[in-house]
Amino acid sequence: MIVEALALQYQRLIERDEPGLAPYGYSPEQISFVVVLSPEGDVVDVQSLLEVIGKNVRPRRMTVPQPEKRASGIKPNFLWDKTSYTLGASARSKRVLEEHEAFKAFHVRVLAGEVDPGLAAFLKFLKKWQPEQFTSPRFPKEMLDTNLVFKLDGERQYLHQRPAAQAVRARLLAAPVDDDVSLPVRRCMVSGEIAAVARLHPPIKGVDRAQSSGASMVSFNLEAFKSYGKSQGDNAPMSAQTAFAYTTVLNHMLRRGPHNRQRFTVGDASVVFWAEAQDSQAAHSNEDLLAMLLNPDSRPDDGKETEAVRHVLDGIAKGRPLAELDPRLQADTRMFILGLSPNASRLSVRYWLRDTLGDLVQCLHQHARDLELEPSPWKTEPSVWRLCLATAPSRGDPPKAKADDVLPQLAGDVMRAVLTGGRYPQSLLNHIVMRMRSDGDISGVRVALCKAVLNRELRLSQSKQQDKEVPVSLDVDSTNAGYLLGRLFAVLEGAQRMALGGQVNATIRDRYYGSASATPALVFPLLLRNTQNHMSRLRKDKPGAAVHLERDIQAVMSKLPGEFPKHLGLQDQGRFAIGYYHQAQARFQKPDVDSAAHSRGDTADANTTEGGTQ
Numbered sequence: 001m002i003v004e005a006l007a008l009q010y011q012r013l014i015e016r017d018e019p020g021l022a023p024y025g026y027s028p029e030q031i032s033f034v035v036v037l038s039p040e041g042d043v044v045d046v047q048s049l050l051e052v053i054g055k056n057v058r059p060r061r062m063t064v065p066q067p068e069k070r071a072s073g074i075k076p077n078f079l080w081d082k083t084s085y086t087l088g089a090s091a092r093s094k095r096v097l098e099e100h101e102a103f104k105a106f107h108v109r110v111l112a113g114e115v116d117p118g119l120a121a122f123l124k125f126l127k128k129w130q131p132e133q134f135t136s137p138r139f140p141k142e143m144l145d146t147n148l149v150f151k152l153d154g155e156r157q158y159l160h161q162r163p164a165a166q167a168v169r170a171r172l173l174a175a176p177v178d179d180d181v182s183l184p185v186r187r188c189m190v191s192g193e194i195a196a197v198a199r200l201h202p203p204i205k206g207v208d209r210a211q212s213s214g215a216s217m218v219s220f221n222l223e224a225f226k227s228y229g230k231s232q233g234d235n236a237p238m239s240a241q242t243a244f245a246y247t248t249v250l251n252h253m254l255r256r257g258p259h260n261r262q263r264f265t266v267g268d269a270s271v272v273f274w275a276e277a278q279d280s281q282a283a284h285s286n287e288d289l290l291a292m293l294l295n296p297d298s299r300p301d302d303g304k305e306t307e308a309v310r311h312v313l314d315g316i317a318k319g320r321p322l323a324e325l326d327p328r329l330q331a332d333t334r335m336f337i338l339g340l341s342p343n344a345s346r347l348s349v350r351y352w353l354r355d356t357l358g359d360l361v362q363c364l365h366q367h368a369r370d371l372e373l374e375p376s377p378w379k380t381e382p383s384v385w386r387l388c389l390a391t392a393p394s395r396g397d398p399p400k401a402k403a404d405d406v407l408p409q410l411a412g413d414v415m416r417a418v419l420t421g422g423r424y425p426q427s428l429l430n431h432i433v434m435r436m437r438s439d440g441d442i443s444g445v446r447v448a449l450c451k452a453v454l455n456r457e458l459r460l461s462q463s464k465q466q467d468k469e470v471p472v473s474l475d476v477d478s479t480n481a482g483y484l485l486g487r488l489f490a491v492l493e494g495a496q497r498m499a500l501g502g503q504v505n506a507t508i509r510d511r512y513y514g515s516a517s518a519t520p521a522l523v524f525p526l527l528l529r530n531t532q533n534h535m536s537r538l539r540k541d542k543p544g545a546a547v548h549l550e551r552d553i554q555a556v557m558s559k560l561p562g563e564f565p566k567h568l569g570l571q572d573q574g575r576f577a578i579g580y581y582h583q584a585q586a587r588f589q590k591p592d593v594d595s596a597a598h599s600r601g602d603t604a605d606a607n608t609t610e611g612g613t614q
Contacts, residue, residue: 007245020252038152046143079159089139173240197237206255207254207270261288267408292312351416375585391432392406428453432450474487478559485579488556518573
């Protein structure tokens with residue numbers, strides 16, 4: 001159960017005094033200003049808490065009493081709030097007077113009889129303050145509608161941090177009241193305790209494209225969701241403590257910042273993960289390893305972590321246990337991965353996985369093996385999101401894809417396949433093939449995805465397959481028609497480039513790749529006729545190169561059937577791309593490394609980008 005796992009993680013982190021994790025009843029919020037009060041309740045000063053981070057000015061993140069969940073009602077927060085509530089001043093609110101009066105009435109009621117100097121000064125301030133006093137220069141215009149807190153002159157701690165204020169807050173939490181109606185008492189479906197039910201759960205913030213004010217993962221607010229006379233949170237009764245625990249730890253893991261490696265994005269899903277470990281060092285070690293494997297694009301570009309990942313994956317390939325690679329890693333550590341997608345004011349669970357670290361590492365290792373190509377088209381292993389971007393149209397020079405063009409469902413299915421070791425979605429191969437045909441960008445990432453889909457399908461298929469797995473590098477013995485035609489297409493393009501040199505405005509790949517990979521019988525006879533013109537020129541200018549190219553063409557043609565296929569299926573079109581990539585890359589191998597490559601015509605000149613020729 002997702003909520004139960006999150007609530008247990010909250011308890012573990014609280015017991016370990018996790019920095020930045022708020023205790024029950026409190027929440028980290030963005031605070032912009034502090035109002036300094038005298039013991040008589042007069043405003044002594046207004047201090048800015050805004051921080052300059054790079055080129056941006058941001059409010060300070062501060063732990064304050066948990067904010068009330070506001071839909072359309074007026075509900076003040078305890079000892080802090082935005083200026084419409086605290087000072088009766090706003091540039092946006094149309095009910096600013098009602099909000100300020102509610103703020104005053106609430107605090108007069110809950111702080112009645114308090115003798116603490118800070119709280120007594122705050123009550124005096126509320127009685128004295130008039131919204132008309134909000135004038136510059138003491139109260140700048142940029143202060144409007146920001147969050148602010150209070151403190152007593154001459155003291156460093158804020159009012160909400162005073163022991164007396166925390167005692168009042170504890171009493172409010174012990175006897176929760178919502179809309180002046182006592183909340184029902186039920187057995188919590190998560191903890192099993194008898195406690196007051198949370199009618200509304202705290203908002204979850206940090207999910208990409210969700211409402212900035214927060215969204216709900218558990219919510220009932222329509223007549224259709226009512227059952228047996230129960231409404232809202234009473235349909236799935238959870239105590240206020242449980243609702244606070246699961247939302248707080250989820251907000252903690254969803255926080256943005258360079259130091260949070262438990263969060264990354266795949267498509268429309270914001271993904272968080274954590275380890276079930278009582279020891280903080282063990283938990284961080286296991287989470288760091290999973291972060292490096294799941295989101296390699298987030299690693300610093302210093303080569304150290306890339307080498308660490310390769311060390312782990314190589315060790316797994318050799319059958320070495322994780323503890324031998326790093327004593328802090330335990331293969332039986334339980335790991336949790338949760339993907340959340342926005343859905344109006346609610347959140348959808350895109351995927352939820354519970355598994356051991358050892359099993360997850362094995363699945364990620366197999367994923368890396370399925371993608372493997374030689375020579376490698378990347379310096380850093382691609383993340384799942386980088387792979388998903390390959391399914392989007394490539395535009396511009398150099399070609400780039402837009403995140404909005406990636407189908408959310410496809411991204412979720414790819415992530416699930418990577419984490420579980422299951423089949424990649426068949427639509428993935430279709431998208432990659434169609435994109436290569438439409439934009440002609442035969443990148444290494446796209447070819448690697450074709451190889452991964454085909455090989456995993458062959459490996460997991462229950463029926464006997466005649467085709468063998470696609471190799472990592474050029475396979476001169478392959479008899480697959482699609483693979484051979486891809487090789488032939490690369491050789492013909494190489495002949496064109498060598499014959500025309502820098503005079504080529506558009507190669508045959510730019511003009512004929514799509515039709516050649518789908519309907520070879522219509523295109524290849526034309527390409528071969530044109531190649532004869534290129535070969536005539538090469539026999540005059542570069543006779544040695546002409547001999548090598550003729551040898552390459554004959555070597556591929558000899559393995560093809562008597563006639564070119566009229567049509568290639570989707571899988572063979574994927575093999576066409578792989579054959580093209582392998583043959584094109586083989587041209588750039590050094591003769592002293594592989595003399596056979598030289599004899600196959602690998603000395604042809606070409607300009608390259610990542611994963612293919614241009």
